[in-house]
Amino acid sequence: MAGVPLYAQFINLLAAILLLLAFAMLAQRRVLTLIDLFAAQGLALAISTGVVAYGTSQPHLYFSTVLTFALKVILLPWILHRLIRRLDVRWEFEGLINIPTTMLIGIVLVVFSFNLALPISQLASTVTRSTLGIAMASVMLSFLMMITRRKAIPQVIGFLAMENGLFFAATSATYGMPMVVELGIALDVLVGMLILGVFFFQIREQFDSLDLRHLEKLKEPDQ
Amino acid sequence: MSAIGPPVGALELVVTIVAAWVALGALGLVRPHSLRFVSRLIFPAGACVALLLTVIAFLSLDAPPQSLVMPLGLPDLPFHVRLDPLSAFFLLLIGAASFGVSLFSAGYFRASEGTPPGLICFQYHVFLAAMASVVVADDAYAFMVAWEAMALASYFLVTTEHRIPEIRRAGFLYLLIAHIGAIAILLCFGVLQAGGDDYTFDTMRNMTLIGAWPTAAYFLALVGFGAKAGLLPLHVWLPEAHPAAPSPVSALMSGVMLKTAIYGLLRVTFDLMHVQLWWWGVVALALGVVTALFGVIYAAVQTDMKRLLAYSSVENIGIIVAGFGLTILFRAYGKNLLAAITLTAVLYHALNHAFFKTLLFLVTGSVLHATKERSLGKLGGLIHRMPWVAWLALVGTLAIAGLPPLNGFVSEWLLLQAFLFTPSLPQSFVNMLVPLAAAGVVLAVALAAYVMVKFYGVVFLGRPREAHLAYAHDAGRFERFGLVWLAAGCIALGILPVNVIQAIDPVNAMLLHSSAISAGGGNWLLLAPINADRSSYSPLIVLVVIIATVVLTMRIVHRFYHGRIRTAPPWDCGFPLQTPRMQDSAEGFGQPIRQVFEPFFRIERHLPTSFDAAPRYFVRIGDPFWSWIFLPIAHAAEFAARIVGLIQQGRISVYLTYSFFTLLALLFFVR
Structure with a gap:
C-alpha cells in the first residue's frame, strides 16, 4: 500500500465498513436496529464521499456529501422511525431462509462481485477503483435482503440500501455522477419512500398486517 | 361510353365525398339521442352523397388515372390517392349499394338499448368513408389506415346491441379475424415494397420481385384479403357477425365490404405485380x-x-x-x-x-x-x-x-x-x-x-x-x-x-x-363473349319471351277454365286437425341436402322416442372448421398460457428472485 495516498486508504477502510454493515443488515432481525444500521451505512457513505471530494478536489462532491448526509442519515431514518411508531410494528421477524444460510449465500455473492469488478476496475483510472467490487457486493447483498425478508419494511430498507451501494459505486469508480443525476436520484428515493409509506398504511388496513404473504391471495386461483 | 367525358377533378370530388360522409357522421354526434334528427336528415343526406359518388365513379370509369398527394397523414408520410378504372368501378359499387342502404337506414333504425342512433350514424358514415378510401388509397400507409378504420367502424356497428353477450362475442371474433387478415396484408405490402424508397403503390409497381417473393406476396394477399372476404377457413366470422349486426349493417358488410377484399386481391395481383x-x-x-x-x-x-x-x-x-x-x-x-x-x-x-x-x-x-x-x-x-x-x-x-x-x-x-x-x-x-x-x-x-x-x-x-x-x-x-x-x-x-x-x-x-x-360479335341486344355462333344471350328477348309466355298462358287458362273454378275443402289425409306448424319447415326443406352431404356436417341431433311425454326435436349444425382449426389453436394457446402461468407465483420474494437472477446472469454474460 506504499503508493496509495492516505485518503485512498481511508476510502478503502470506509468501503470495508460499508460491506460489513451490509452483512450486518442481512443478519439483523430487529427492525429498529436495522434502521440504525441503515443510517450508519449512510453515514459511512457520506464520509467517504466527502473524503473523495477532498482528496480529488471535486467541489461538486461536497454537495453530494451534504445531500447524502441529510437524506440518508437524518431524513429517511427519521421517516422510517416515525412509520414504525405510527404502525406500531416493533416486532422481530423471521426471514424466509435462516440467517447462517443467508450469510453463506452473501459470501458467494461477494466473491462473484469481486470477480466481476476485476476487469472493470483495471480499466478505471481513479485511485479508488478497487472499491468497485465492494460497491457491487453491497448492491447484491441488499437485493438478497429484499428477497429473504417477508415483511414490507425490511424490504423497503433493502431497497434503500441498494441505492446506497449504487451511489458508492458511482463516487468511487467515477468521482460521482453529474449533479443533475444525483439530485434526481435523491428525489426519486425520497418520493419512493413516501409512496411506499402510503402503501404500508393501505396494506395494513386491508390485511391487518404488513406480512407480504397476504398479498399472495391476489393471485388467480389454479383451475 | 361517357359522352360527357370524365368530370374535371373527379378525384377531388371523391375526396370531398369521403370528407362529407365523415362530416355528416360527426353531425350525428351533435344530438346523439335524437332519432328524428338522425334518420330524417342525416341518413337521407348521406344517401344523396352516395348517389353523387355513383355518378362521379360512373363518369370516370374510362378516364385516365388521376392522382393526388393529400395534405394529411404523418409528417413526411402523406396520404396518396389515385382514381383509376379499377377504383372507379369499386367506387361505383360502393356508391350504388350504399345509396339503397342509406335510404333504407333512414327508416330502419329505432331507439334501442344499445348504441344511441347518433353514434350509429357516425359509425355508419365513417364505415362508408373508410370503404371509399380503401379503393382510392395509393400507398400502403393510407390503405392500411383506411382498412383498419373500416374494420373498426364495422366492428362497432356489429356490436350495436352490445348488451347481449353473444353479440359481443361475435364482434370479437370478427375483430380477431379482421386483424389476422390485416397483419397478412401489412406483410404483403412489406414484401411488395422490397426495400424501395417509400410505400406508395407506384414504387411497388416499379419493383421487380425475384425468386419466391412474388409467391409470398400473393399468398399473403390471399390470406389477408381472404380473411375479410370470408374464404375458407377464415369464413367463420361471417355466420356469427351477420346475425349479430343490424340488418343495414349486415347488408353493407356483405354486399359492399366483402368486395373491398376482392378489390385488394385484384389490385395486388394484377396491378402491383407483373408476373x-x-x-x-x-x-x-x-x-x-x-x-x-x-x-x-x-x-x-x-x-x-x-x-x-x-x-x-x-x-x-x-x-x-x-x-x-x-x-x-x-x-x-x-x-x-x-x-x-x-x-x-x-x-x-x-x-x-x-x-x-x-x-x-x-x-x-x-x-x-x-x-x-x-x-x-x-x-x-x-x-x-x-x-x-x-x-x-x-x-x-x-x-x-x-x-x-x-x-x-x-x-x-x-x-x-x-x-x-x-x-x-x-x-x-x-x-x-x-x-x-x-x-x-x-x-x-x-x-x-x-x-x-x-x-x-x-x-x-x-x-x-x-x-x-x-x-x-x-x-x-x-x-x-x-x-x-x-x-x-x-x-x-x-x-x-x-x-x-x-x-x-x-x-x-x-x-x-x-x-x-372487341372479340365478341354482339351488339346492344345480344351478348356474345367470343362469337355469336358459339354462345350468345339476349336478356331482352328472354324477357319478352317470358312475359309473352306468362300472358299467353294466363289468357288461355282464363279463356278455357273461366267460371269453372269451384271451392271445396282440400283432402286432409284423414287427419282433421291441421295447424300452420305442420307446413314444411326450414329444417325439412334442408333435410335432403343434410342427408346427401352428411359427412361434411357436425350434426348434433336430438330425436324424441315414442314414449316421450314431452317430445322435443332439435338439430344443431356446427361448423367443422371450429373443431378442425380454431379449437386446436385455442387449446394450444390456453396450454401455453398455463405454462407461462407457472412462473406467476404471487409472491414478492419469488418475483424479486427472478429479477435478481436475471441481473446476475446479465452481469455474468456482459462482463
Missing part, C-alpha cells in the same frame, strides 16, 4: 370452388335467415374467387382475351352480389322489425302482410338464384362460358382440373337456387307459423325506396348486360391490357 404464375390461379380456383360449395351446403341447412344469407355470401365470394383464379390462369398462359372475359364476369358478379345480397339483407331487416323473429321456423305467409317487401324480395331471390332475365344469371353465365374456354390452355393437367371446378361452380349455383327457394318459400309463402305474424306491418316509406332502388338495380343489370360490360371494360384494359368486347 402471375399459373398455379396461383389453380390454388385460388380450388379454394374458391370449395368455399362456394361449403357455403351453399351450409346455407341450405340454416334455420336463421341472416345466417343463411351469411353462408350464401360465403358461397358468392367463393364463386368470385374461383373466377379470379381462372383469370390468373388465363393471364399466366398469355390468353389475355379470355382473361378479360373472366375478369368481366368476376367484376360483374361482384356488382350483382352487391345489389341482390344487400337487397335480401335489408328484406330480413324489414321482416325482423315487423315480426321480431329471425328464425325461419317461426315465419311464413308474410306475402299477405308485407306485399312490398315480399315482391321486392322476390326480385332479389330470383336474381341470386341465377334465373334469367335478372342479373345473377348474366354473371354466372359469363363465368361458365369462361370455364368452357379452358381446353385452349396448353397444360393437360389444368385442362383436366378446370372442368371439375366448373362442375363444382355449377353445383354451387344450382344449390344456391335451392337455398333461395327455401328462403323465400319459408318466409313469405304458406301460412303464418305463429299467431302474432298476423300483425306484421309492411316496410315504411324510406325502407321501400331503398329496396326499390336495389331491386331496380338487379333488373337493370340483368336487362342491359352489354352496356354494363362496356362500362366495365376499361378495368380490363387497365389490368390486363386487353378488352373483352
Whole structure:
C-alpha cells in the first residue's frame, strides 16, 4: 500500500465498513436496529464521499456529501422511525431462509462481485477503483435482503440500501455522477419512500398486517 | 361510353365525398339521442352523397388515372390517392349499394338499448368513408389506415346491441379475424415494397420481385384479403357477425365490404405485380370452388335467415374467387382475351352480389322489425302482410338464384362460358382440373337456387307459423325506396348486360391490357363473349319471351277454365286437425341436402322416442372448421398460457428472485 495516498486508504477502510454493515443488515432481525444500521451505512457513505471530494478536489462532491448526509442519515431514518411508531410494528421477524444460510449465500455473492469488478476496475483510472467490487457486493447483498425478508419494511430498507451501494459505486469508480443525476436520484428515493409509506398504511388496513404473504391471495386461483 | 367525358377533378370530388360522409357522421354526434334528427336528415343526406359518388365513379370509369398527394397523414408520410378504372368501378359499387342502404337506414333504425342512433350514424358514415378510401388509397400507409378504420367502424356497428353477450362475442371474433387478415396484408405490402424508397403503390409497381417473393406476396394477399372476404377457413366470422349486426349493417358488410377484399386481391395481383404464375390461379380456383360449395351446403341447412344469407355470401365470394383464379390462369398462359372475359364476369358478379345480397339483407331487416323473429321456423305467409317487401324480395331471390332475365344469371353465365374456354390452355393437367371446378361452380349455383327457394318459400309463402305474424306491418316509406332502388338495380343489370360490360371494360384494359368486347360479335341486344355462333344471350328477348309466355298462358287458362273454378275443402289425409306448424319447415326443406352431404356436417341431433311425454326435436349444425382449426389453436394457446402461468407465483420474494437472477446472469454474460 506504499503508493496509495492516505485518503485512498481511508476510502478503502470506509468501503470495508460499508460491506460489513451490509452483512450486518442481512443478519439483523430487529427492525429498529436495522434502521440504525441503515443510517450508519449512510453515514459511512457520506464520509467517504466527502473524503473523495477532498482528496480529488471535486467541489461538486461536497454537495453530494451534504445531500447524502441529510437524506440518508437524518431524513429517511427519521421517516422510517416515525412509520414504525405510527404502525406500531416493533416486532422481530423471521426471514424466509435462516440467517447462517443467508450469510453463506452473501459470501458467494461477494466473491462473484469481486470477480466481476476485476476487469472493470483495471480499466478505471481513479485511485479508488478497487472499491468497485465492494460497491457491487453491497448492491447484491441488499437485493438478497429484499428477497429473504417477508415483511414490507425490511424490504423497503433493502431497497434503500441498494441505492446506497449504487451511489458508492458511482463516487468511487467515477468521482460521482453529474449533479443533475444525483439530485434526481435523491428525489426519486425520497418520493419512493413516501409512496411506499402510503402503501404500508393501505396494506395494513386491508390485511391487518404488513406480512407480504397476504398479498399472495391476489393471485388467480389454479383451475 | 361517357359522352360527357370524365368530370374535371373527379378525384377531388371523391375526396370531398369521403370528407362529407365523415362530416355528416360527426353531425350525428351533435344530438346523439335524437332519432328524428338522425334518420330524417342525416341518413337521407348521406344517401344523396352516395348517389353523387355513383355518378362521379360512373363518369370516370374510362378516364385516365388521376392522382393526388393529400395534405394529411404523418409528417413526411402523406396520404396518396389515385382514381383509376379499377377504383372507379369499386367506387361505383360502393356508391350504388350504399345509396339503397342509406335510404333504407333512414327508416330502419329505432331507439334501442344499445348504441344511441347518433353514434350509429357516425359509425355508419365513417364505415362508408373508410370503404371509399380503401379503393382510392395509393400507398400502403393510407390503405392500411383506411382498412383498419373500416374494420373498426364495422366492428362497432356489429356490436350495436352490445348488451347481449353473444353479440359481443361475435364482434370479437370478427375483430380477431379482421386483424389476422390485416397483419397478412401489412406483410404483403412489406414484401411488395422490397426495400424501395417509400410505400406508395407506384414504387411497388416499379419493383421487380425475384425468386419466391412474388409467391409470398400473393399468398399473403390471399390470406389477408381472404380473411375479410370470408374464404375458407377464415369464413367463420361471417355466420356469427351477420346475425349479430343490424340488418343495414349486415347488408353493407356483405354486399359492399366483402368486395373491398376482392378489390385488394385484384389490385395486388394484377396491378402491383407483373408476373402471375399459373398455379396461383389453380390454388385460388380450388379454394374458391370449395368455399362456394361449403357455403351453399351450409346455407341450405340454416334455420336463421341472416345466417343463411351469411353462408350464401360465403358461397358468392367463393364463386368470385374461383373466377379470379381462372383469370390468373388465363393471364399466366398469355390468353389475355379470355382473361378479360373472366375478369368481366368476376367484376360483374361482384356488382350483382352487391345489389341482390344487400337487397335480401335489408328484406330480413324489414321482416325482423315487423315480426321480431329471425328464425325461419317461426315465419311464413308474410306475402299477405308485407306485399312490398315480399315482391321486392322476390326480385332479389330470383336474381341470386341465377334465373334469367335478372342479373345473377348474366354473371354466372359469363363465368361458365369462361370455364368452357379452358381446353385452349396448353397444360393437360389444368385442362383436366378446370372442368371439375366448373362442375363444382355449377353445383354451387344450382344449390344456391335451392337455398333461395327455401328462403323465400319459408318466409313469405304458406301460412303464418305463429299467431302474432298476423300483425306484421309492411316496410315504411324510406325502407321501400331503398329496396326499390336495389331491386331496380338487379333488373337493370340483368336487362342491359352489354352496356354494363362496356362500362366495365376499361378495368380490363387497365389490368390486363386487353378488352373483352372487341372479340365478341354482339351488339346492344345480344351478348356474345367470343362469337355469336358459339354462345350468345339476349336478356331482352328472354324477357319478352317470358312475359309473352306468362300472358299467353294466363289468357288461355282464363279463356278455357273461366267460371269453372269451384271451392271445396282440400283432402286432409284423414287427419282433421291441421295447424300452420305442420307446413314444411326450414329444417325439412334442408333435410335432403343434410342427408346427401352428411359427412361434411357436425350434426348434433336430438330425436324424441315414442314414449316421450314431452317430445322435443332439435338439430344443431356446427361448423367443422371450429373443431378442425380454431379449437386446436385455442387449446394450444390456453396450454401455453398455463405454462407461462407457472412462473406467476404471487409472491414478492419469488418475483424479486427472478429479477435478481436475471441481473446476475446479465452481469455474468456482459462482463
